[in-house]
Amino acid sequence: MTDPTRAVPVLRNGTLAETDSVAVETPVALVFNGISHAVMMATPADLEAFALGFALSEGLLASRAECYGIDMVESDAGIEVQIEVAAAAEMRLKDQRRSLAGRTGCGLCGIDSLTRLDLAPERLAPPAWAATLSPVVVQRALAGMGSHQPINAATGACHAAGWSDPDGVIADVAEDVGRHNALDKLLGRRAQAGLSNADGFVVMSSRASYELVRKCARLGVPALATISAPTSLAIDIAAQAGLVLYGFVRSNQAVRYAGGPSGEG
Template sequence: MTDTASTCALTQDTALPAPPPARRVERVQVRDGAVSTGERAVPEEVPVALTFNGTTHAVMMASPTDIADFALGFALTEGIVASPAEILSREVIVVDEGIEARMWIAEEKMKHLSARRRALAGPTGCGLCGVESLAEAVKPAALVTADTHFSPATLLDAMAALGPLQSLNHETRAVHAAAYFEPGRGILALAEDVGRHNALDKLVGKAAEAGFDAARGLLLLTSRVSIEMVQKAAVLGVGVIAAVSAPTSLAIRTADAAGITLCAIVRQDGFEIFTHPGRIALPSPERQNHVA
């Protein structure tokens, strides 16, 4: 993903401040039979309306951070635009009811979008609410041809680097993260959100803005891997997904068809590879037998 949004005018309304990403709330704690009172940090969750040419296309519940990136990433992963340059302008407006991410696209693109007649009103991180057919829900992911290879140690080091950078999760212990990692450069972009799909959309937006060639790196996820996560990863263009949780069977089939290496259940002592293991430089059988 190398297109940039240099031609996109981006503004943010300042009439109302954006909500904080976390708030401290009163709670009663019961631990080991003892009762205490105090506060706990919890993540904020707000409705975000994604509009195109003045028409609301989706309303997603999300963390109120990186909304401009979220809007761009959503437009890309939903196939509304093919590159950031196709968004003529973006603006993020904070209103009493939530946040509006207003985008303007060419009229031809808008006519195509209107024909889809999608209007989402989904719960946290909903990735497929409002699709109009079963075929649309399980549409094939874009074919990924990245030929970069990674050692097991690189993959484990990348995942280990993710945790310390999850500032919102450290504060709340209640949000997901998606990150882009390149060997020798480390984690170049990271996004957090109450919804795992939202976090990935935000990351896609960040990567598009920065003009990363995602075929060079890894996608790191703190969540399980479902079909829509694989579909979004294919738009990003990464050849390898590394996730801390397990994939669904449909995600595995989708990753296999898309040419994506799917690594999951990543722990300090290793991980499992479900598709296209050739991108991971595994020890030779002789070396494995020797180690065993």
């Protein structure tokens, strides 16, 4: 598999010739039962977890059991991740493709595209600890994530998605040039290991977009904390789902946007 970093020659301050480590960004094609679904620009690491996490968080798979196997084929053009899935999952994929037939342009255009957004999240049944998740705990989790980011330490170019226990102790971190990819890798790892998503929360080195909140809600993550701000739609979806949402988490602050008031801060 391609290395996630690469050394490139640079002129530092215009005079000194050196090399820098940069994050590798490569096309990754996700192919389900021979059907090409998407090509993502991603860091070439943890791609099996990425593919599984993407399929689950996008609702293409109803459960880990619907994934029968994952293989990767590398070429000069990029990396193709071939996912073998159950017939029910293949039908969901084909339905999505039919809804996109005839669409032109880019972005979210047309009634079919808007229908596919799926902005009505499942209502979570969060554990008791989530209701009292405090600023101190989310600050501890964000602060602890940095030591688990070797690619970003080398390049300064990767987002991170971390898994924290209810006390703010980081258990796992996934990295990628894309924040959505980092989250999918993290959730995919947990699915591979058969871990519950109700026993902790996600912390991220990014803003909180609606996609990140939607992915967490779909997979039963009770809380999300990000270093930057949430969007209005992220807040709305978190409130609908009953998901605790923190933003602007820094050493001296943490703002709770959804999930009820905190007893601290």
